[in-house]
Structure formats: structure tokens, C-alpha cells
Amino acid sequence: MIEITGFGVVLLFLIGGIAFLMVTLLIGKVLRPKRPTPEKQTTYESGEEPSGTAWGQFNVRFYIVALIFLLFEAELVFLFPWATVFGDEQLIEITDGLWGTFSMVETFIFVGILLIGLAYVWAKGMLEWVRPKPKGSDFKSKIPAAAYEKFK
Template sequence: MENYWDILIFFLGGLGFIAGGLITARLVRPSRPNDEKLTTYESGEEPLGAARGRVNTRFYIIALIFLLFEVEIIFLFPWATVFGDAERVNVTNGLWGWFSLVEMFIFIGVLGLGLAYVWKKGFLDWPKAEIQKSEFKSPVPMSMYNEINKKYSK
């Protein structure tokens, strides 16, 4: 139980540090609200429409696939620490090292099969938007555009 007191002290110290910074900032900063500051900020653009817009489900599929393969790193780290333990590998005459190496290749092989399956099913393909050609007829002749382009491209 004694070790947990150290953790509690560090946790409370961290909370105190954060609270102290927020309280100090609140006391020091000026408060001058106006209409511009109270508007919603959306990447420098004025927000249009409702905030609850539809999102393409392909974003979710890509995010899930990313998380699946990102978790691979979490499982490979313990493998690397065990495989890098020279004492454990030497005790078993190298048998432990070969076992962990084969185990790692099987694990990455299963993930590779998962990636091949996702790729084959087309979940990683993103449909390209069709470009619609404009039927606009300009009263300005094309030769004038070409002259302007030549003039400013130099």
C-alpha cells in the first residue's frame, strides 16, 4: 500500500499544477467579449447549416481499419522486449528466440491476410468524383486568354 501513496501524491501534484495554471490564467487574462469572439469558429469559415451533417460511412471503415493495424504495434512491443532478452534466449539454447521469431511472423502474416482481404473487397478504394465539363460559352475569345497567360507566365 505504501507504493500507492507515491502515485497518489504525484497525481494530486499534477492536478494541482493544472488547476494552478488555469486559475492563474483566469486572473491574469483580460475579459472583453464581443460578437466576433462569441461566434463559432470553423477553420476560418463562417459555419453554414446544421452541425449535424451526414458523414460518408467510408470514413468509419477507414478509421476502423487504421485502428486494427495500429493495435498491431501494441502487440509487437512486448514481443520485441521478450525477443531482445538475451538471458531468456540463452537459457533455452536459442529455442525461445526461434519460437518468438516464428510467432511474430505468424502474427504479421495474419495481419497481412486481413489487409489483403480488405484490399480485395475494395474497402480501401475511394471512388473518384466525376468531373462535369462546363457548357459555358464565353464571349471573350480564347486567343485573349492565351495572350494573358503568356504575358504573366514569364
């Protein structure tokens, strides 16, 4: 009888996973219809016809809003487990209520730090959405514009 070590089990799982993936992709390639049309070959831009190049100006405030969103999502990730543990009456009874007081103070400190961060971002004006005026580029390329027509 052959005995498989822990590394052998991991190797078998890796081989099985890769084999499953390859078989699934092969079955999909064999079964899917192959009817390309010019409409299917175009770039998808949220239902709109693509126009211009991809080098358009992008408002940097999108990134700031995304970072602030992630900050408050992280807050929720930490507050949900706290709420479930804080609501456990048996745990609070075992510690004579000290656990509840400690966790409540700790959570207020955590939320307070986040509110200080929010106040800082607000005071710096990072939450105000000001539309920037588009600026044209004065860059002169050495490549003629007709050369780009091949790539459209």
C-alpha cells in the same frame, strides 16, 4: 500520532487533486483577459467561416479507415515489446535459442492473421475511396425556416 490507512491516503490524494484543479482554474479565471469580440464568439471550423447546419452528409468510409488504422496501431503496440525481448541475447542464450524460434513463429502467425484481415478488407473494396453523390433531403419540416434564424 495519527496513523492513516491506505484508503485515507487515496482520499487525501483525491482531495489534493481536486483542490489543485480548482485553485488552478480560479487563478486562470482571475488572470485571463476578458475582451470578447464577435469574431471570438463565432464557431471555429478549421479557419473557415461556418456555413449551413451541422447536419451535413458524412462519408462512412472515414470510420472504416479509422478502424483499419486502429487495427494496425494495435499491431505496432504488440510488435515493439516483442522486438525488444527478441533482441535480448541473454534471454536467447538461456533458452538455447528456443525462445527466439518460438517468438519468431508466434509473431509470423500474428502478422499473418493481420494480413488476412487486410486482404479481406481489400477484397471487399473497403479501401477504395468512392465519392458518394450528395442526395438532397425531401424531408418537410412543420417548423418554418424563419424559426431557425434565431439560432444562427
